[in-house]
Amino acid sequence: EAEVAQSPRYKITEKSQAVAFWCDPISGHATLYWYRQILGQGPELLVQFQDESVVDDSQLPKDRFSAERLKGVDSTLKIQPAELGDSAMYLCASSRSTYEQYFGPGTRLTVT
Amino acid sequence: GDSVTQMEGPVTLSEEAFLTINCTYTATGYPSLFWYVQYPGEGLQLLLKATKADDKGSNKGFEATYRKETTSFHLEKGSVQVSDSAVYFCALSGNTGNQFYFGTGTSLTVIP
Numbered sequence: 001e002a003e004v005a006q007s008p009r010y011k012i013t014e015k016s017q018a019v020a021f022w023c024d025p026i027s028g029h030a031t032l033y034w035y036r037q038i039l040g041q042g043p044e045l046l047v048q049f050q051d052e053s054v055v056d057d058s059q060l061p062k063d064r065f066s067a068e069r070l071k072g073v074d075s076t077l078k079i080q081p082a083e084l085g086d087s088a089m090y091l092c093a094s095s096r097s098t099y100e101q102y103f104g105p106g107t108r109l110t111v112t
Numbered sequence: 113g114d115s116v117t118q119m120e121g122p123v124t125l126s127e128e129a130f131l132t133i134n135c136t137y138t139a140t141g142y143p144s145l146f147w148y149v150q151y152p153g154e155g156l157q158l159l160l161k162a163t164k165a166d167d168k169g170s171n172k173g174f175e176a177t178y179r180k181e182t183t184s185f186h187l188e189k190g191s192v193q194v195s196d197s198a199v200y201f202c203a204l205s206g207n208t209g210n211q212f213y214f215g216t217g218t219s220l221t222v223i224p
Binding site: 004006033040041042043045048056091093100101102103104105106108 | 146148153154155156157158161201211212215217
């Protein structure tokens with residue numbers, strides 16, 4: 001069964017450093033989502049792509065976060081500089097339609 | 113705007129007990145409704161879904177019925193197992209299908 005791949009699974013970084021996460025969606029899924037999930041809370045949408053175009057990035061802190069999906073397949077989410085409050089699980093999801101999302105295992109980020 | 117409200121946890125049950133996790137929603141039009149499950153350290157997995165009023169989603173002994181008159185989508189299972197211990201998220205996809213809204217999650221622990 002096809003799955004959404006994410007790497008790394010865990011990342012520890014120091015405050016003010018740059019960090020990047022990678023996501024490879026299920027083949028054929030045109031829509032890709034990045035979420036941030038703070039411990040004990042539900043996922044919060046950061047950015048949504050349709051193919052290579054950004055559909056929604058209204059909740060993305062654009063002063064430090066950036067996301068790209070250059071060829072409409074895999075995607076990278078970057079944080080620069082990282083802050084203590086960025087410690088969270090970063091989840092990637094993809095969907096063929098807009099009614100059902102499939103999630104990757106997530107990247108657990110700890111900023112020290 | 114669209115939103116989902118879940119019963120707060122944590123919920124602790126004995127094995128073979130009956131489970132209900134309440135979920136109500138606010139949305140314009142006719143959203144699709146979902147239950148996702150998250151096991152420790154993992155991403156979210158789609159558990160079941162319903163795309164129109166009176167639909168019943170079911171999977172692995174869990175079921176939920178889309179009730180438009182009460183704007184609810186409560187999750188039920190007749191006999192829980194220790195392996196059902198996880199966090200459960202109710203979610204909706206709005207009319208346009210462009211965005212998901214997640215509840216805050218309900219942690220379930222099943223004890224032998």
